[in-house]
Amino acid sequence: xxxxxxxxxxxxxxxxxxxxxxxxxxxxxxxxxxxxxxxxxxxxxxxxxxxxxxxxxxxxxxxxxxxxxxxxxxxxxxxxxxxxxxxxxxxxxxxxxxxxxxxxxxxxxxxxxxxxxxxxxxxxxxxxxxxxxxxxxxxxxxxxxxxxxxxxxxxxxxxxxxxxxxxxxxxxxxxxxxxxxxxxxxxxxxxxxxxxxxxxxxxxxxxxxxxxxxxxxxxxxxxxxxxxxxxxxxxxxxxxxxxxxxxxxxxxxxxxxxxxxxxxxxxxxxxxxxxxxxxxxxxxxxxxxxxxxxxxxxxxxxxxxxxxxxxxxxxxxxxxxxxxxxxxxxxxxxxxxxxxxxxxxxxxxxxxxxxxxxxxxxxxxxxxxxxxxxxxxxxxxxxx
Numbered sequence: 001x002x003x004x005x006x007x008x009x010x011x012x013x014x015x016x017x018x019x020x021x022x023x024x025x026x027x028x029x030x031x032x033x034x035x036x037x038x039x040x041x042x043x044x045x046x047x048x049x050x051x052x053x054x055x056x057x058x059x060x061x062x063x064x065x066x067x068x069x070x071x072x073x074x075x076x077x078x079x080x081x082x083x084x085x086x087x088x089x090x091x092x093x094x095x096x097x098x099x100x101x102x103x104x105x106x107x108x109x110x111x112x113x114x115x116x117x118x119x120x121x122x123x124x125x126x127x128x129x130x131x132x133x134x135x136x137x138x139x140x141x142x143x144x145x146x147x148x149x150x151x152x153x154x155x156x157x158x159x160x161x162x163x164x165x166x167x168x169x170x171x172x173x174x175x176x177x178x179x180x181x182x183x184x185x186x187x188x189x190x191x192x193x194x195x196x197x198x199x200x201x202x203x204x205x206x207x208x209x210x211x212x213x214x215x216x217x218x219x220x221x222x223x224x225x226x227x228x229x230x231x232x233x234x235x236x237x238x239x240x241x242x243x244x245x246x247x248x249x250x251x252x253x254x255x256x257x258x259x260x261x262x263x264x265x266x267x268x269x270x271x272x273x274x275x276x277x278x279x280x281x282x283x284x285x286x287x288x289x290x291x292x293x294x295x296x297x298x299x300x301x302x303x304x305x306x307x308x309x310x311x312x313x314x315x316x317x318x319x320x321x322x323x324x325x326x327x328x329x330x331x332x333x334x335x336x337x338x339x340x341x342x343x344x345x346x347x348x349x350x351x352x353x354x355x356x357x358x359x360x361x362x363x364x365x366x367x368x369x370x371x372x373x374x375x376x377x378x379x380x381x382x383x384x
Contacts, residue, residue: 009119011064011080011117012041014041023041025096033046033063082151083164086360125223142225143278149164150290174199179259288341
């Protein structure tokens with residue numbers, strides 16, 4: 001039995017030359033399934049929870065094709081790849097809903113640090129305590145998935161020095177988020193944050209991974225991975241999702257994978273040490289992605305992110321094969337071999353292309369990838 005999977009996809013809109021233009025008010029008004037973000041330059045759509053990867057691929061593609069067609073009715077506009085305002089302007093905040101008081105708080109507190117585009121991956125887990133246990137494992141391995149997805153090396157027409165500028169800038173809130181030991185711990189902690197004002201509401205938990213549900217913190221039914229940069233290539237996104245699903249399947253079957261049980265790090269308080277490791281790894285990956293040197297949560301030993309991922313994918317392949325989705329896992333090897341989006345863009349820049357040329361080519365490439373996949377796959381699924 002496959003787990004349910006759903007995506008929250010944030011994208012920028014703008015010109016074919018890569019200039020980001022705020023169009024979310026028109027999009028949300030006229031196009032079903034899209035919601036506004038605080039800044040009008042990006043817009044979000046979600047996919048329904050699905051088990052089947054082929055159907056999930058179509059669920060990713062169809063709204064995006066609808067959005068592309070709609071944007072053409074507004075003018076010569078398109079979807080822009082990347083997770084930051086690659087060609088600018090990060091000095092200004094363009095409010096999508098001036099009457100929204102929560103947006104007031106966001107703009108005044110974080111300004112354009114939150115004007116990013118990303119992918120949130122939700123995996124359904126019915127047992128709440130198992131969900132919390134999976135949260136602990138995935139929280140410590142989330143940097144690996146950021147390493148695969150990094151796509152924001154530019155900001156305001158400059159090379160920033162980071163592969164994921166988005167994750168380096170994004171305000172992770174509150175400052176300290178525990179490795180929750182139980183669902184009760186999560187409930188009590190959340191209530192305390194609301195009292196203290198470190199969270200404005202139950203949605204104001206902006207960490208790399210969080211327990212999720214329709215009545216947080218009480219009713220939980222899915223784990224949400226929030227660390228990934230925008231991955232417009234659907235095959236690459238499903239590969240990252242397959243890694244996540246296979247790893248969660250592992251811990252659902254084997255309690256000993258729990259870092260609070262398995263880690264042999266023995267200096268100081270274990271949770272404190274594990275949180276130090278993952279915070280370090282988050283930052284290291286935001287800078288160097290697949291080439292980052294990380295610390296394993298198991299024993300504190302050093303390893304390059306790419307090597308850790310190769311080990312992990314090999315370990316997960318038999319699980320994915322037994323569940324019937326190994327073909328969606330294997331494209332991750334291509335990312336390891338050829339580099340993630342940020343690394344490919346930086347290579348192009350080193351070879352002499354300007355950032356505007358890189359973005360122009362990426363816009364064309366993303367559009368063609370989607371068209372090819374939809375034409376080849378979605379019609380087959382509808383016929384079947």
